Amino acid sequence: MPTYPCTHELHLVTTGRQELEDVAAILRDCPVAMIDVLHIREKHRSARELIRWYRTLKPLLPHTAVLLNDRLDAALAVQADGVQLGGGSLSPDEARALAPQGMRIGRSVHTPEEAVEAARGGADFVLYGHVYESGSKPGLAGRGLEALTRAVQASPIPVIAIGGIRPERAEEVLATGAAGVAVLSGVFLHEKPGAQIELFRQAIDRTKPLQLPRRGFL
Template identity: 50%
Template sequence: MPKHVMHLVTTGKQPLDQVVSKLASCPPDVIDTIHIREKSRSAKEIFEWYTALRSTLPKTHIFVNDRLDAAAAAGAPGVQLGYTSLPPRLARAILPASTLIGLSVHSLEEAARAHNEGVDYILYGHIFATGSKAGVEPRGIEALAAVVEAARVPVIAIGGIEPGNVEEVLSSGCAGIAVMSGILGHGDPAKQAMRYRERLDGSRHTPRIAFHGNE
C-alpha cells in the first residue's frame, strides 16, 4: 500500500534554535518533509535554516517556501509556492529540473488547474479550525475529498489536523498531511510526531495519488 506522508511546516514564530531543539529528538523516518516557511526572514537566514535542519534530520527532505533564491543556493529538493510567489512556470524555468514544486490552493478550481501549471503536488486547507486561521471557516472533509478527486497531482491536507482526526482526513484519498503547531507547539514534539506517524501508517485508506517526494 502506498505510504501516506507527513509534512511539517515551520510556524514563522519560533527561532531556529528552538525548532532544532524540538526536532532533534525525533526519530529519523517519522517526518518525511520539512517546509521552511519563514516569511519575515532574509535569504541568508533561510539558507542557515536549511543547513541547520538538514544537519539535524539528514533523512528528511527540506523544502523552502517562496524563496527560490535561497532554495537554489541550498540545493533544496523542493519548493512550496503561494499567492505571492512566482508562478510555477517561472519557478520551473529557474530551478533545476529535479526540484519538486508544490502550490498552496484554496479552491476546487485552483486544484483542477494545478497540473497544467506544472506543479508536482498541492497543499490544500484549512481542513479544520485552527489558531493560525482564527475566525475563518474551515473547508472540511467534503471539500477536501472534492479537491482530491479534481486534482491530477497528490494533495497534502493542512489545517487543524491532530492525531485523533488523521483517519478522517485520509478518508478523502489525500496523499498525506501537513502539520505546524500540532508538533512544533507541543510539549513533547517527538512523541507527538510519532502519534501522527502511527495514525498515518495504520490507516485503512489509500492515497488516490501518492506523494513520492524526491525518490
C-alpha cells in the same frame, strides 16, 4: 476513469513563531525518520536567514525532504530538495523553468480549481487547506472534509491536507484520498513534539492508501 495511488506522507511546517535554535533543538529530540517533508515557512525572514535555516536543519534530517517556502532564490542557492509556492510566489511553471531537474515543487491552494491550475503549471503536489479551524487562521472556519474530497477528486497530483489536523483526525482526513497531512503548531508548539510525531505516524500508517477515481483536469 484512471486511478492514482496515494502515498501517505507526514509534512511538518515551521510556525514562524520560533527561532532557529528552538526548532533545531526540537528536531534533535524527535524521531525525524518518521517525517517525510519539512517546510521551512518563515515569511518574515530574509533570504540570507532562510539559507542559514536550511543549512542548519537539513543535516538533522538525512531522510527527510526539506523545502523552502516562497523563496525560490534561497532554494536555488542551497540546492534545496524543493520549494513550496504560495499565492504571491512565482507560478509553478515559472519556478519549473528555473529549478534544476529533481527539485520538488509544491503549491498552496484553497480550491479544486487552484489545484488543477497548479498541476497544469507543473507542480508536483498541492497543500490544501485549511481543513479544520486552525490557530494559524483565527476566526476562520475550516473548509471541511467534503471540500477536501472535492479537491482530491479534481486534482491529478497528490493533495496534502493542512489546517487543524490532530492525530485523531488523520485517518478521516486520509480517508478522503489525500496523500498526506501537514502540521504546524500541532508538533512544534506541542509540549511533547516527539510523541506527537509518533502519533501522527501511527495514524498515517494505519490508513491504507486509496486508489480513488479522479476526474483530473476540470
